[in-house]
Amino acid sequence: xxxxxxxxGTGHLGKGIARRLAKAGHDVTIGSRxxxxxxxxxxxxxxxxxxxxxxxxxxxxxxxxxxxYDSQGSTLKQIAPHVGDAIxxxxxxxxxxxxxxxxxxxxxxxxxxxxxxxxxxxxxxxTAFHNVSAHNLDSEGPVECDILVFGDDVxxxxxxxxxxxxxxxxxxxxxxLVNSAAAEALTSILIYMNKTYQADGAGIRxxxxxxxxxxx
Amino acid sequence: xxxxxxxxGTGHLGKGIARRLAKAGHDVTIGSRxxxxxxxxxxxxxxxxxxxxxxxxxxxxxxxxxxxYDSQGSTLKQIAPHVGDAIxxxxxxxxxxxxxxxxxxxxxxxxxxxxxxxxxxxxxxxTAFHNVSAHNLDSEGPVECDILVFGDDVxxxxxxxxxxxxxxxxxxxxxxLVNSAAAEALTSILIYMNKTYQADGAGIRxxxxxxxxxxx
Numbered sequence: 001x002x003x004x005x006x007x008x009g010t011g012h013l014g015k016g017i018a019r020r021l022a023k024a025g026h027d028v029t030i031g032s033r034x035x036x037x038x039x040x041x042x043x044x045x046x047x048x049x050x051x052x053x054x055x056x057x058x059x060x061x062x063x064x065x066x067x068x069y070d071s072q073g074s075t076l077k078q079i080a081p082h083v084g085d086a087i088x089x090x091x092x093x094x095x096x097x098x099x100x101x102x103x104x105x106x107x108x109x110x111x112x113x114x115x116x117x118x119x120x121x122x123x124x125x126x127t128a129f130h131n132v133s134a135h136n137l138d139s140e141g142p143v144e145c146d147i148l149v150f151g152d153d154v155x156x157x158x159x160x161x162x163x164x165x166x167x168x169x170x171x172x173x174x175x176x177l178v179n180s181a182a183a184e185a186l187t188s189i190l191i192y193m194n195k196t197y198q199a200d201g202a203g204i205r206x207x208x209x210x211x212x213x214x215x216x
Numbered sequence: 217x218x219x220x221x222x223x224x225g226t227g228h229l230g231k232g233i234a235r236r237l238a239k240a241g242h243d244v245t246i247g248s249r250x251x252x253x254x255x256x257x258x259x260x261x262x263x264x265x266x267x268x269x270x271x272x273x274x275x276x277x278x279x280x281x282x283x284x285y286d287s288q289g290s291t292l293k294q295i296a297p298h299v300g301d302a303i304x305x306x307x308x309x310x311x312x313x314x315x316x317x318x319x320x321x322x323x324x325x326x327x328x329x330x331x332x333x334x335x336x337x338x339x340x341x342x343t344a345f346h347n348v349s350a351h352n353l354d355s356e357g358p359v360e361c362d363i364l365v366f367g368d369d370v371x372x373x374x375x376x377x378x379x380x381x382x383x384x385x386x387x388x389x390x391x392x393l394v395n396s397a398a399a400e401a402l403t404s405i406l407i408y409m410n411k412t413y414q415a416d417g418a419g420i421r422x423x424x425x426x427x428x429x430x431x432x
Binding site for chain 2: 101102103104105109110133136144145148172173174175176178179181182183185186188189190192193196197198199200201202203204205206207208209210211212
């Protein structure tokens with residue numbers, strides 16, 4: 001079991017991630033701008049600690065960042081001095097409201113590549129959780145979505161695929177960090193499908209994989 | 217039933233598309249740089265006409281373009297004067313060999329937006345078929361891949377979703393033309409998964425859609 005921080009853990013996606021990680025038996029700390037809010041929510045969820053973002057990011061095996069796109073840069077810069085050799089899992093999707101059903105990838109190509117710039121050299125960066133419905137993740141019902149994991153640090157990427165499996169989800173490696181663009185763009189398609197096809201949190205499944213983890 | 221041209225119909229993807237369209241009862245013409253080669257292949261496949269790209273593109277309801285990325289511009293410019301008010305379906309994925317497992321979207325954002333530039337104003341452009349395995353499409357076996365369809369001309373996009381359904385596949389609207397970037401990028405992930413997870417033509421399925429066409 002790992003020591004895991006969820007930065008932005010009081011948000012929708014962060015809550016769902018933290019809850020599933022705690023249920024899986026990991027040692028989970030929610031990070032928030034307000035330590036009090038984080039601690040209160042963690043206690044309410046049961047057995048989850050709460051701290052400021054900087055405090056939560058220190059001394060962990062894995063630091064998951066689940067904040068809106070417009071907070072990504074400031075949050076990553078804030079935690080970078082504290083993460084040490086932890087794996088940082090950025091979940092950012094570069095949505096630009098109000099046109100969230102349109103793909104609007106940043107000039108750098110992806111929020112993942114921007115994250116690398118914000119964190120600076122030497123930090124083990126992986127991205128994941130772009131496509132999963134926060135609502136479904138934070139419920140008892142089925143999620144029905146593969147979790148794509150991207151990164152250039154292969155051991156870090158594999159560790160995150162395993163962490164995802166511990167949460168009762170299917171994690172799949174999607175390859176290099178630059179490939180994160182595909183999952184980031186896909187989120188706008190899923191939001192579009194939620195509206196167009198009345199989906200209760202549309203997801204994706206990859207098919208015909210002979211040698212992938214089974215769908216839980 | 218529609219009059220449909222498949223430009224680049226002697227290539228892998230084009231063949232699979234043409235064969236399924238003909239089986240569905242559409243009036244299909246394969247276009248190629250060589251009219252003889254197109255005619256020979258069409259006869260071999262049974263009941264499919266062959267012509268030069270320009271000839272094939274003229275007088276059709278739908279003109280599907282299935283050529284490699286490095287031929288996309290020249291081919292679209294070649295057919296643009298001939299398509300009239302046909303719907304042009306571009307299938308181009310911006311793969312840049314040898315790194316086909318890495319997402320490398322063009323500066324314009326997508327091959328779809330580049331296609332719009334190549335075709336010029338007033339042509340009804342839709343994109344589709346980015347993610348389907350050419351091998352599976354050209355076989356009798358299951359394809360197990362949703363076909364995402366993108367475009368700003370909503371009636372044209374809907375017509376292509378219907379055409380896809382006539383081929384025994386599930387077509388889904390993915391929204392605006394700009395959203396084509398998501399499917400184009402995803403193809404590199406699928407190629408990566410073919411290798412990483414020993415997939416026989418990995419595909420994608422969208423989940424939890426309440427009101428979408430059934431999977432055939």
